[in-house]
Amino acid sequence: MGTLPQTLTRLLDATLPDGTRVDVELAGGLVTAVEPTRPRKPEGPTELDLAGFVLLTAPAEPHAHLDKALSWDLIEPPMGDLEQAIASWRAYSAAMTTESILDRATAAAHLLLRHGTTAVRSHVDLLVGPDPLRGVRALVALRERLRGLVDVQLVALAAPDTPDDVVHAALDLGVDLVGGAPHLAPDPRQDLVRLLRIAVDRGVGTDLHTDESLVGEPTLLPYARAVRDWPAGRLRSAGHCVRQGTLSGPELAETAAALVAGDVGVISLPITNLYLQGREHPVSTPRGLTALRAFLDAGVRVAAGADNVRDPFNPVGRSDALETASLLVTAGHLTFSEAYRAVTDSARAVLGLPAAGARVGARADLLAVRGANLADVVANAPPERRVIRGGVLVARSTAVHELATGPTSAPTSSPTSTPIGRR
Ligand SMILES: [Zn+2]
Numbered sequence: 400m401g402t403l404p405q406t407l408t409r410l411l412d413a414t415l416p417d418g419t420r421v422d423v424e425l426a427g428g429l430v431t432a433v434e435p436t437r438p439r440k441p442e443g444p445t446e447l448d449l450a451g452f453v454l455l456t457a458p459a460e461p462h463a464h465l466d467k468a469l470s471w472d473l474i475e476p477p478m479g480d481l482e483q484a485i486a487s488w489r490a491y492s493a494a495m496t497t498e499s500i501l502d503r504a505t506a507a508a509h510l511l512l513r514h515g516t517t518a519v520r521s522h523v524d525l526l527v528g529p530d531p532l533r534g535v536r537a538l539v540a541l542r543e544r545l546r547g548l549v550d551v552q553l554v555a556l557a558a559p560d561t562p563d564d565v566v567h568a569a570l571d572l573g574v575d576l577v578g579g580a581p582h583l584a585p586d587p588r589q590d591l592v593r594l595l596r597i598a599v600d601r602g603v604g605t606d607l608h609t610d611e612s613l614v615g616e617p618t619l620l621p622y623a624r625a626v627r628d629w630p631a632g633r634l635r636s637a638g639h640c641v642r643q644g645t646l647s648g649p650e651l652a653e654t655a656a657a658l659v660a661g662d663v664g665v666i667s668l669p670i671t672n673l674y675l676q677g678r679e680h681p682v683s684t685p686r687g688l689t690a691l692r693a694f695l696d697a698g699v700r701v702a703a704g705a706d707n708v709r710d711p712f713n714p715v716g717r718s719d720a721l722e723t724a725s726l727l728v729t730a731g732h733l734t735f736s737e738a739y740r741a742v743t744d745s746a747r748a749v750l751g752l753p754a755a756g757a758r759v760g761a762r763a764d765l766l767a768v769r770g771a772n773l774a775d776v777v778a779n780a781p782p783e784r785r786v787i788r789g790g791v792l793v794a795r796s797t798a799v800h801e802l803a804t805g806p807t808s809a810p811t812s813s814p815t816s817t818p819i820g821r822r
Pocket residue numbers: 462463464522608638706707
């Protein structure tokens with residue numbers, strides 16, 4: 400095995416999700432041919448043998464908080480709801496330095512890449528205190544550090560009390576989109592209007608935390624209506640949309656129609672919202688997910704991500720899109736194909752990235768996972784993976800499994816067991 404990165408020209412004997420076995424030709428960062436396989440050994444370091452691997456579109460993470468990620472063990476916060484998590488985070492974040500944020504964010508991004516994610520959109524807090532742009536500087540530096548490995552988009556996460564000029568300063572430093580959380584404001588509509596006005600003034604898109612609560616007056620519908628006349632290329636999306644998971648059919652239909660008309664993508668974040676929401680209902684606990692099926696049926700672009708990873712907002716999480724896909728199957732009742740599309744094709748569309756995958760003309764951002772088919776891969780999240788970004792092998796994970804496969808001859812009190820099977 401050579402060192403990474405490694406430019407590739409041909410993938411041999413890969414299994415597509417539909418079971419077809421193919422050879423894939425790569426050139427100029429794109430997929431240039433997909434043909435029935437003629438199994439053979441690789442002829443050099445630019446050919447990669449993928450026999451026994453399922454070849455998938457590489458995931459994109461449409462909603463991360465790389466500035467918060469991996470802080471759980473440092474903070475040791477109490478478990479709790481969104482309000483509790485915000486309080487724990489605000490107390491800790493007052494003392495963070497740009498360097499400490501960059502260290503954690505780098506580790507979090509490397510975990511994502513290792514598992515196959517080649518594009519990430521991260522929100523970044525505009526912090527309280529004398530230097531509110533520490534997080535912004537850290538994540539702008541991270542974006543440079545990851546150039547050629549992971550496409551990074553940044554969203555300025557403006558709290559209701561963040562002054563407008565701080566949001567503008569974040570955009571001046573290179574942040575891509577305006578973000579915020581109107582549902583946390585005393586007057587959510589007013590905060591929504593304020594954030595959209597900043598985006599329009601700057602000619603940039605928006606990605607708002609929207610209706611991250613099981614109760615309250617929804618802002619998703621007025622958001623969708625407000626951006627309907629924006630230029631086609633200006634990105635606009637809404638994360639969480641938990642409240643919509645509680646709405647009645649007619650209310651949902653009206654919202655879904657406005658989302659389609661306004662071209663607003665919805666980003667579901669199952670692992671974090673399953674953790675944060677519904678704690679006031681110890682039985683028949685609501686799931687905290689948005690109205691996935693209704694939105695998909697109405698033709699809304701529905702993507703999914705993890706949101707928080709091992710921080711006060713979510714103590715667990717593996718930085719693996721297959722974990723999100725698995726939760727969409729169990730908690731969201733999507734099919735395997737729908738779930739995987741939400742973390743790949745739809746996530747890339749929400750980010751405004753060109754289509755990727757094992758199709759001629761698509762970007763060669765690919766994830767190969769050892770397994771039999773898509774269901775097997777989503778269910779088991781196998782560790783053996785090959786991650787290809789723009790036709791270049793950028794991550795490779797291997798695994799050794801050892802297992803006792805027969806009756807042991809040792810006394811039952813012995814802690815050792817034989818024989819050992821190995822593959
Ligand atoms: Zn978030």
